[in-house]
Amino acid sequence: MIDVFANPLFGIAITLLTFQAGSVLYKKLNYSFLNPLVVSTFLIIAFLLIFHVSFDEYNAGGSVISFFLGPATVILAVPLYRKISLLKENAIAIVTGITLGSAAGITSIILMCKAFGLDEMISTSLVPKSVTTPIGIELSTQLGGLPAITIAGIVVTGIVGAVMGPAICKFFRIEDKVAVGIAIGTSSHALGTTKAVEIGETEGAMSSLAIGIAGLVTVILAPLLVKLLM
Incomplete structure (x- = not known):
């Protein structure tokens, strides 16, 4: 055996x-x-x-x-390509929503870690919890966190987003397909996007778009917010 x-x-x-x-x-x-x-x-x-x-x-x-997770993620570009006209029509709202969502995610985790008395290393490790794993690991290293904790945070965030994301959107009566997709993708990266794809093509396309933009925004905002709030 x-x-x-x-x-x-x-x-x-x-x-x-x-x-x-x-x-x-x-x-x-x-x-x-x-x-x-x-x-x-x-x-x-x-x-x-x-x-x-x-x-x-x-x-x-x-x-x-x-x-194979990286190459498999490329398939998420297919529904996005099919909905490219929808992206162009809502470009400003989409970018603004993803930026504010990413900032809220970073700020909330820092404040929660401080409220629960977690040390700085664990706090910085959890900051990139809502981005895809490769970006999260690199950002965690730059911030002085532990990649192992970051990976755990990313996985838990993705699972929670996939399980609870649609229910939360329904509870708050968020019915717009673009908004649902952007919310799930920004908060719970690729794992949440698998659920968004299941909900509908538009939701999946917007969620896959949010993964890339949220990663970029987080890389820019995280060091600034960590320095400001911690």
Whole structure:
């Protein structure tokens, strides 16, 4: 069994199988909190703990899947291309919304960390929680944070956004498709965008656009807001 767990195919297989199980469960029950990513994450953690498999053994194959996350993200440009006219019509509102959303996300996490008495390193590590992982890791390093904490924050933020984002928009009666997509993409990056794509093509297109712009805005604003508020 040790040889099986050490094989890179183990990490790939268990990731695909648990995600497929989560997808089937989600389609059957249709509960937002049963998002396939959430289900597969808990199933993998449970498996590793029960069978005493180290993360390094799992990641030998899991890292292969992680490698394809970047290229896979490119597909998000397809719905954006189809809605390019909508982007041109609402360019000012979209850029303004993403900028204010990113600033609010950075400010809120800093103030919350201060309210809970977290030290500066953890606080700066959580600042890039709403951007995509490559940008978040680099920004966290520049700010003096710990990339490992940043990654955890990004994953949790994405999962929460994918699960709760649509419900929050519905609660506040946000019905405009552009606004819904921008809100989800700005607050919960690519993981939230997977849910936005599921909601509709326009929402998915705007959410994928928000990922790039929010990343750029966060890189510019984060150092300024950290210096000002911390």
